[in-house]
Amino acid sequence: MPNRTVILEFILLGIPHTEGLHNILFVVFLSFYLLTLTGNLLILTAVISDARLHTPMYWFLCNLSVVDLGFSSISTPKFLANLWAGSRTISLGGCMCQVFFYHFLGSTECLLYTVMAYDRYAAICHPLRYSIIMNRKVCALLAAGTWFTSSFHATILTSLTFTLPYCQSNEVDYFLCDIFPVVKLACADTYIIETVSFTNIGVVPMACFFLILTSYVRISISILKMQSAESRRKAASTCVSHLTVVCFFFGPCALLYTQPSLSDILATPIQIFCNVVTPMLNPLIYTLRNKEVQSAFRRLKGGPSVFF
Secondary structure (H helix, E strand, O other): OOOOOOOEEEEOOOOOOOOHEEEEHHHHHHHHHHHHHHHHHHHHHEEEEEEEEOOHHHHHHHHHHHHHHHHHHHHHHHHHHHHHHHHEEEEEHHHHHHHHHHHHHHHHHHHHHHHHHHHHHHHHHOHHHHHHHHHHHHHHHHHHHHHHHHHHHHHHHHHHHHHOOOOOOEEEEEOOOOOOHHHHOOOOOOOOHHHHHHHHHHHHHHHHHHHHHHHHHHHHHHHHHOOOOOHHHHHHHHHHHHHHHHHHHHHHHHHHOOOOOOOOHHHHHHHHHHHHHHHHHHHHHHOOOOHHHHHHHHHHHHHOOOOO
């Protein structure tokens, strides 16, 4: 067999067609990242410090904020460092970490949206039994289940990706390490990882989306049966924020992973939206229309707090 050089580091080529825009990109990405950190930390602080928000819905919202904090930190700090210092290299271990945490946190977010839809279904369709259905033990098990299942999912994908031999080019045509850009560089048959990736990244989110859709069909039927217009308005308002973030999450992901051969002109903006913009938008979406969170922010700013 011919001698082969084993790749120990990769080069992230960054965002294509952005030559000469590094300073602008640095300011934009840094601004988004700081807003993401601030927004999600504020939601965590508000929920933890206000006993009125110690409910299942806000428990899952806290989990979502933790996911968004981690998700935005997977690639943005490295990309900012690359823009600032001009070095685009990432070690093999760093690349593995990006792939693992990207799919670990992405899967957790997907499952959390499904659990949150079930929580809204239980609250609106079975209000009298809601406290029994979504008791503390059930909420803890559902949250732990999403994190454990996602870690198993990410471990499989990462293991299959990096057991492939990489001995040719080490230039990743992206601003972060993800399965499809990295697998392109493998010097072996990639049929297994491509098949498993399609199953895990395609079928599982579609199943979650179907469950969310089913929950909201049942919720819509229950809302329409309500006699009071005020009750219908309140029930619908609690679902609007969740439906909005679900659309922001599943829409771009469906385009990105069902079309792996998507051109860079389309794939890169979608990836940036998923990685950078969505984690920043989630806190805004949940606070703009949520009077309870807004009240918690006001109490946090001007009044005493009640901690756990």
